[in-house]
Amino acid sequence: MNKTEFKKLLFKVAFCAMACDGIIQPEEIEEMKIMDKKTSFFEAIDLSGELTQLIKELDKKGTKVIEELFVSLKNNDLNTIQELLVLEVALRIINADKYHDENEIKFIHLLRAKLEIHDETINDRFGKVDILHTNEYSQNIQIGKTDIEFIESIKFPDLSVLKEIDLNVKQTE
Numbered sequence: 079m080n081k082t083e084f085k086k087l088l089f090k091v092a093f094c095a096m097a098c099d100g101i102i103q104p105e106e107i108e109e110m111k112i113m114d115k116k117t118s119f120f121e122a123i124d125l126s127g128e129l130t131q132l133i134k135e136l137d138k139k140g141t142k143v144i145e146e147l148f149v150s151l152k153n154n155d156l157n158t159i160q161e162l163l164v165l166e167v168a169l170r171i172i173n174a175d176k177y178h179d180e181n182e183i184k185f186i187h188l189l190r191a192k193l194e195i196h197d198e199t200i201n202d203r204f205g206k207v208d209i210l211h212t213n214e215y216s217q218n219i220q221i222g223k224t225d226i227e228f229i230e231s232i233k234f235p236d237l238s239v240l241k242e243i244d245l246n247v248k249q250t251e
Contacts, residue, residue, distance in 0.1 A: 079154050085123045087150065088167050091189070093132050094144050095171040097240070099179035100233040107243060109174035115247045119167060125245040133240050141232045144185070148229075151192040161195040162203050169207065183209050184228050 079087070092113070096106045114120045135143050151164065168189055172182040186209050190200075200210060234240075 079156070079160075082122070084156075084160060085120055086128060087147075087154075088119050088163060089123060089125065089128050090132060090143075090147055091164055092167045092171050093129070094147055095168040095182065095185060095189075097136075097234050098144065098185045098232050099181045100235055101179075102235050102239060102243060103175040105174040105176075106171050107245070109170055110245055111247050113167065113170065114245065119163065129240075129243060129245060133237060136234060136240070137237055141229050141234070144229050144232065145226070148188060148192050148225075151189070156193070158195055158199060161193045162199070164193065165190065165195075165200065165204070165210075169204070172209075178209055181228075181232060186210065188225055188228070 092110055096102055096110070110125070114125060132143070139146070156164070168186060172178060172186060190210055200207070204210075
């Protein structure tokens with residue numbers, strides 16, 4: 079996976095983490111802007127364009143967007159650093175509003191299950207993160223019936239709300 083594709087994947091992870099609880103919090107949008115401005119996670123990616131594309135996908139496919147994200151994570155041969163970045167982006171988004179909705183926690187658990195990274199590495203990078211519940215069997219979890227049921231039960235925000243999101247970073251002096 080080339081750098082641009084990976085950065086788009088990171089944005090999709092952030093978008094799904096932000097939207098999976100059905101509400102887009104202002105703090106989540108601000109966290110996206112901070113990541114865009116102060117990290118290279120989304121460098122050279124047109125976030126507004128990517129958001130528009132994801133909204134179109136969501137309109138056509140609904141929750142299948144999240145299922146496709148998980149399949150993509152499982153099928154792409156991401157290295158350890160890329161997998162840590164995927165987790166970091168998702169964790170930063172769901173922690174932005176300082177509240178963990180049940181759907182956000184389930185999303186994080188499924189996201190973690192699609193990564194090959196060892197729990198020791200996650201703990202070394204992030205410390206003990208309660209919502210990850212890292213354990214030795216998490217690498218072997220496949221998308222099963224309950225996972226599909228969870229994905230299909232997700233209520234994304236209305237498309238009109240998503241279209242109003244402004245990800246342009248205002249330059250401060």
